[in-house]
Amino acid sequence: MRRKVAILGLSVGWIMVMICMMWITRVQAGKLMQIPTGSVPTITGSPIGAMVIVLRNEQGFANVRSGPGTFGYEIVGVLVEGQQAPALGRTVVGDWIEIAYPGVPGGIAWVFKDLVEVRGNVPIIELPPTNTPRVTATIDPTLAAQFLVDVPATRMPTYTVGPPASVPTFPSESPQTTSGRIPIGFIIVGLGVIGLFGLLISFLRGR
Numbered sequence: 201m202r203r204k205v206a207i208l209g210l211s212v213g214w215i216m217v218m219i220c221m222m223w224i225t226r227v228q229a230g231k232l233m234q235i236p237t238g239s240v241p242t243i244t245g246s247p248i249g250a251m252v253i254v255l256r257n258e259q260g261f262a263n264v265r266s267g268p269g270t271f272g273y274e275i276v277g278v279l280v281e282g283q284q285a286p287a288l289g290r291t292v293v294g295d296w297i298e299i300a301y302p303g304v305p306g307g308i309a310w311v312f313k314d315l316v317e318v319r320g321n322v323p324i325i326e327l328p329p330t331n332t333p334r335v336t337a338t339i340d341p342t343l344a345a346q347f348l349v350d351v352p353a354t355r356m357p358t359y360t361v362g363p364p365a366s367v368p369t370f371p372s373e374s375p376q377t378t379s380g381r382i383p384i385g386f387i388i389v390g391l392g393v394i395g396l397f398g399l400l401i402s403f404l405r406g407r
Contacts, residue, residue, distance in 0.1 A: 250287040250320025252297055252311060254279045262315035268296030268327060276304045287318055289325030298325060
């Protein structure tokens with residue numbers, strides 16, 4: 201009998217301990233779930249400015265230069281098709297757009313307007329100074345003097361008009377007259393006839 205009473209008392213005590221532990225846990229959870237009465241900071245976004253988006257083109261990208269032009273400004277990078285960049289300004293004509301481009305001196309660069317789409321209002325800004333060559337080519341005067349050759353002046357040929365040419369004249373010869381003389385042609389013909397006649401006589405005698 202006494203043993204049963206001891207077991208019953210132990211069970212009642214264990215139940216009371218469990219109830220106390222549950223109450224303490226509930227109170228602690230309630231404190232943790234209280235809403236703070238202080239001000240909660242809120243995050244507000246800043247408005248997005250003008251942007252440029254690279255359009256589709258044959259080469260697949262847009263060159264990014266150090267200044268507004270192809271002459272005197274080197275290529276510092278590229279933007280691929282569809283890539284965006286903040287637009288900071290434009291030239292007076294509007295053919296070049298200044299963009300934010302981290303990684304280059306000053307963090308700004310330029311792109312050609314025909315390769316990008318500009319979204320938003322882009323202000324006109326003052327153009328940067330044109331790049332000048334770092335090294336100016338000079339010629340050593342001593343070295344250049346070695347290749348200088350003095351060419352003496354030559355006289356141009358002169359033409360002197362000569363005396364007028366003299367044309368010799370010959371006296372005209374009067375035809376010789378054959379009066380009182382036998383022409384040589386008749387003599388030759390006569391000798392030929394005599395020869396033929398002698399040849400004929402010789403032929404007849406031989407018969």
